[in-house]
Amino acid sequence: MDGTETNRRTCAKTEQQKMLDSGGNQSGSNDRVTLKKEIGLLSACAIIIGNIIGSGIFISPKGVLEHAGSVGFSLIVWVLGGGICALGSFCYAELGVTIPKSGGDYSYVTEIFGGLVGFLLLWSAVLIMYPTTLAVIALTFSNYVLQPVFPNCLPPYIATRLLSTTCVLFLTWVNCSSVRWGTRIQDIFTVGKLLALVLIIVVGMVQIAKGHYDALEPQAAFKFIKDPSVGQIALAFLQASFAYSGWNFLNYVTEELVEPRKNLPRAIYVSIPLVTLVYTLTNIAYFSSMSPQELLESNAVAVTFGEKLLGMFSWVMPISVALSTFGGINGYLFTSSRLCFSGAREGHLPHLLAMIHLKSCTPIPALLVCCTATIVILCIGNTHDLINYVSFINYLSYGVTIAGLLYYRWKKPNLVRPIKVNLLIPCSYLVFWAVLLGFSLYSEPVVCGMGLVIMLTGVPIYFIGVHWKNKPKCIYTALEKVTYLGQKICYVVFPQDDPSEIQPLTEKTVKSEL
Numbered sequence: 179m180d181g182t183e184t185n186r187r188t189c190a191k192t193e194q195q196k197m198l199d200s201g202g203n204q205s206g207s208n209d210r211v212t213l214k215k216e217i218g219l220l221s222a223c224a225i226i227i228g229n230i231i232g233s234g235i236f237i238s239p240k241g242v243l244e245h246a247g248s249v250g251f252s253l254i255v256w257v258l259g260g261g262i263c264a265l266g267s268f269c270y271a272e273l274g275v276t277i278p279k280s281g282g283d284y285s286y287v288t289e290i291f292g293g294l295v296g297f298l299l300l301w302s303a304v305l306i307m308y309p310t311t312l313a314v315i316a317l318t319f320s321n322y323v324l325q326p327v328f329p330n331c332l333p334p335y336i337a338t339r340l341l342s343t344t345c346v347l348f349l350t351w352v353n354c355s356s357v358r359w360g361t362r363i364q365d366i367f368t369v370g371k372l373l374a375l376v377l378i379i380v381v382g383m384v385q386i387a388k389g390h391y392d393a394l395e396p397q398a399a400f401k402f403i404k405d406p407s408v409g410q411i412a413l414a415f416l417q418a419s420f421a422y423s424g425w426n427f428l429n430y431v432t433e434e435l436v437e438p439r440k441n442l443p444r445a446i447y448v449s450i451p452l453v454t455l456v457y458t459l460t461n462i463a464y465f466s467s468m469s470p471q472e473l474l475e476s477n478a479v480a481v482t483f484g485e486k487l488l489g490m491f492s493w494v495m496p497i498s499v500a501l502s503t504f505g506g507i508n509g510y511l512f513t514s515s516r517l518c519f520s521g522a523r524e525g526h527l528p529h530l531l532a533m534i535h536l537k538s539c540t541p542i543p544a545l546l547v548c549c550t551a552t553i554v555i556l557c558i559g560n561t562h563d564l565i566n567y568v569s570f571i572n573y574l575s576y577g578v579t580i581a582g583l584l585y586y587r588w589k590k591p592n593l594v595r596p597i598k599v600n601l602l603i604p605c606s607y608l609v610f611w612a613v614l615l616g617f618s619l620y621s622e623p624v625v626c627g628m629g630l631v632i633m634l635t636g637v638p639i640y641f642i643g644v645h646w647k648n649k650p651k652c653i654y655t656a657l658e659k660v661t662y663l664g665q666k667i668c669y670v671v672f673p674q675d676d677p678s679e680i681q682p683l684t685e686k687t688v689k690s691e692l
Contacts, residue, residue: 217435221361222445226428228368230453231505233314236420236480236499239461241417247406249465250399256461259418260454263425265607268599269451269580271443274429275596281520282429283579286389290582294640300521301636302571308514309551310568316342319503322608324495339556349508350549354542360512367505374498375456381487382463393465412617430513439596518544530661533670570629577611580604
């Protein structure tokens, strides 16, 4: 960090000390205020599974089948999609234990490539990626909750927005109040999601046991509805990848993990194969009771499945989807707020966002920013175009991060790496990523171009807000006053980091010399 940045942070910390001296910390200013390590292995698995299993598995099977062209090939896409996520997660496991900072992609790219590239990822994520994703999940939640109230028509626009906003505000309050409450909600609703999918799988297996598996017989399964093409196959993988998105979110809360260098990779190794198995069996269950044509005509596959097989208990499916999305909102809020926290700590966002509550040790300012941005997106109305831009930016960030792993291996070959994956793993992922991104650019040049434009708007912001060192004194004075006011309102202070927890391990050569 440069001298000017250090001075800015020192000024903010001076204001913090004033607050403490005035009585903000009644237990003594020498008490250590840090992010609480309350995420054990079970909660870590729940964060990964809970963020992956959202509304995607209940909706995406239609898109995968449509582009794959046959039942058999769509199942292959689901299995390979999980395999690709596993490759990416192994790479993130190495990065997570080598650079054990919260913030995920942003922290790794900033450490490897420098401030500008990291800021561009942060800018696009905070500006559009996570608020849009949160807004879409919240709208899905409200639509399914209101479906029984408006069975013959779409729920009113105002009703869905009000319920979505209420849900986001409630979960923001929960996460502001306690890390433990947030993780407990994630644990409970992750179990609920898995139980809903287990119900689908069990009912489907019963159907197969009764002999209802016509669509799954090899001759019928690989009967193509339309001629396959490389572009359509790429789009099928893109649809499946949407359902698997969220596999990297545990890396956003590394500093709140108990023994991160052990539990981060363990959680990844448990969660990704489990989700892949559940997704594949769920799709097999769908095809045990629905023909390909019926599945393609359905706008909500799980609801149609429930209506066909559960009879008077068909209401279970919309409720299950609503609970699944509720847990997804909680997971996205929990992790995306840590991204704001990490960006502020690096000096790329206002320092107020790097502060945590004096008693609950939660990043309240960062959570409030995520909540506000999501509500703004909800008020905009049309989120469908934004989803396409988000998908492109998301995959671009994955590829840049994993390419950074290879560059970091070359840049610091002697760095201690508790986990060191075979080079074939990142290389295989990058080949898949390049093909998928290439066909996306070819088939949707306008959407991908807009995604790039959104990301590149961060360049002037970076040079004005971060790179420009000699700003007028009045700007720093105003920032100090805003920071001080924010501290008073939110009752927050800078956390005292443990350097051994967030710094890369000492290089072997230096260690041997010592």
